[in-house]
Amino acid sequence: MRRALSLIVLLVLAVGLASALRGPSVGAEARRASLIDDDEVNFGRRYNSRAVEETGASNVVASVLVTYRGLDTLGEVTVLFVAATGLAALLHTGRRRRSEREATPASLIVFTGCRFLFPLILLFGAYIFAHGHLTPGGGFQGGAIIASGFLLIYLGCRGRQPESKRLSAVESLAGLAFVLIGLIGLAVGGSFLLNFLPEGSPYALLSAGIIPVVYVFIGFKVGSELGGIVGDLSGAR
Amino acid sequence: MSTFGAVVTAIGAVFLFLGSLGVFRFPDVYNRLQAGTKCTTLGAFLTVIGVGIMEPEWFPKALLIALFILLTNPVSSHALGRAGKKSGVPMWRGSVVDRSADFKAFLLAIMLVAAICVTIFKDLMNAVIASALVSLVASIVFYFLQAPDVAMAEASIGAGLTTGIFIFAIRRTVRQEDEESS
Amino acid sequence: MNSFVLVVLAVIAVAVLLCLARMLRGPTTPDRAVAVDTTATVTTALLVFLAFVFERYIYLDVALVYAVLTFIGSVAIARYLEGGIQ
Numbered sequence: 001m002r003r004a005l006s007l008i009v010l011l012v013l014a015v016g017l018a019s020a021l022r023g024p025s026v027g028a029e030a031r032r033a034s035l036i037d038d039d040e041v042n043f044g045r046r047y048n049s050r051a052v053e054e055t056g057a058s059n060v061v062a063s064v065l066v067t068y069r070g071l072d073t074l075g076e077v078t079v080l081f082v083a084a085t086g087l088a089a090l091l092h093t094g095r096r097r098r099s100e101r102e103a104t105p106a107s108l109i110v111f112t113g114c115r116f117l118f119p120l121i122l123l124f125g126a127y128i129f130a131h132g133h134l135t136p137g138g139g140f141q142g143g144a145i146i147a148s149g150f151l152l153i154y155l156g157c158r159g160r161q162p163e164s165k166r167l168s169a170v171e172s173l174a175g176l177a178f179v180l181i182g183l184i185g186l187a188v189g190g191s192f193l194l195n196f197l198p199e200g201s202p203y204a205l206l207s208a209g210i211i212p213v214v215y216v217f218i219g220f221k222v223g224s225e226l227g228g229i230v231g232d233l234s235g236a237r
Numbered sequence: 238m239s240t241f242g243a244v245v246t247a248i249g250a251v252f253l254f255l256g257s258l259g260v261f262r263f264p265d266v267y268n269r270l271q272a273g274t275k276c277t278t279l280g281a282f283l284t285v286i287g288v289g290i291m292e293p294e295w296f297p298k299a300l301l302i303a304l305f306i307l308l309t310n311p312v313s314s315h316a317l318g319r320a321g322k323k324s325g326v327p328m329w330r331g332s333v334v335d336r337s338a339d340f341k342a343f344l345l346a347i348m349l350v351a352a353i354c355v356t357i358f359k360d361l362m363n364a365v366i367a368s369a370l371v372s373l374v375a376s377i378v379f380y381f382l383q384a385p386d387v388a389m390a391e392a393s394i395g396a397g398l399t400t401g402i403f404i405f406a407i408r409r410t411v412r413q414e415d416e417e418s419s
Numbered sequence: 420m421n422s423f424v425l426v427v428l429a430v431i432a433v434a435v436l437l438c439l440a441r442m443l444r445g446p447t448t449p450d451r452a453v454a455v456d457t458t459a460t461v462t463t464a465l466l467v468f469l470a471f472v473f474e475r476y477i478y479l480d481v482a483l484v485y486a487v488l489t490f491i492g493s494v495a496i497a498r499y500l501e502g503g504i505q
Contacts, residue, residue, distance in 0.1 A: 350443070362448045362496070363448055366448070366451045367442065369492050370439075373458060376481075377465065380466060396488040
């Protein structure tokens, strides 16, 4: 019964996805009817045409995420935080589940490989979120990569666990920093999460105002958050 | 000289056969068009030229026929292709777009098969592996749609993290899905 | 130029199909894990090739992320199957 239901849901999703991908979008039809013509109303085109001068970011997605729709990103970060906290609360009920048989230790090759790769993965994740305003990527992607690095430690490095106290501290501080940047924007310019740093020239690393700064904090937050989730699930303490 | 011409004709015939086999067996009209155009054009060209080699006095006219086939067959196939193709796919670059629509359909088909497998597999580990495949293919589809940020997010979260999280969940619960509870 | 792209895409598509067939057949779980891992490698190469086709240097980052993370996913599955997850 449940399997039939899930197959039906899958089919509905597949049909919906297929029809969404083939036909013209609603916006296209409205544009043809000259209803949405100028950039003022058609936000997609507006962001596309103005993002680079207004924010200085080469990656338009980054400028949408952090400046045009920064409040939504703050909400997203909050949702992640609530999910991680809920998971931790659920799993730390005090009952420590210790399995009788010992886990097979990682082989030497896996151990060496994971030890060698972990700092490189951290560096790579940092590269992704530091360059979020220039290349594809950003805070969330970089954070997920860092969390995967923590997962790799748990999987391959014999006995070492990520330290969850430090991870929660980093997570909370980074989230706080994000909100503080928004408040500074409020104090300086009058609106929350205003882009108050200089824009700089495109393609430079230090450009695009607060976008790289916010992305760095989001990267730290998401990385430590998801790393903490991995640690909680694996039973590490 | 005539043996060489015979060989060329024979090879041409083989290609004609292969092209027609493709037209018969390939699953949809574009594939059949592919087989019909490329393979068959080459086959016809070689056959005609081979005949011209075998009979040297016929060679000028055979060459003319061969060149005519070489010029017109692709054009007519192109026209047939356009007739068969629905409009609406945004053209970002030449004729690779047609193939990219086919390739996208191929990727979506793989994704659908893998997603169905997730629900069908009783061993939850197999289901996790199939769901990793779904995320993998979804990432490629996003990439194809020129959304590299989303592709990166899907790859990083779907391929690595959710696989790990599911594995931990399986470790803490059951590995085989119960018959009664489905 | 376009037929070169087509040939490569076609070969890669066949490779993906073969791996999918293996994943469907099984019969054991490691078989399926191998199939998905192979698919991941093939599609990493595909992403790099598509970056060349789309002529965008920045798309290579996505291929790199993909390579790293599918590696981690495969390691996770393998470690579970050998009994290394506590």
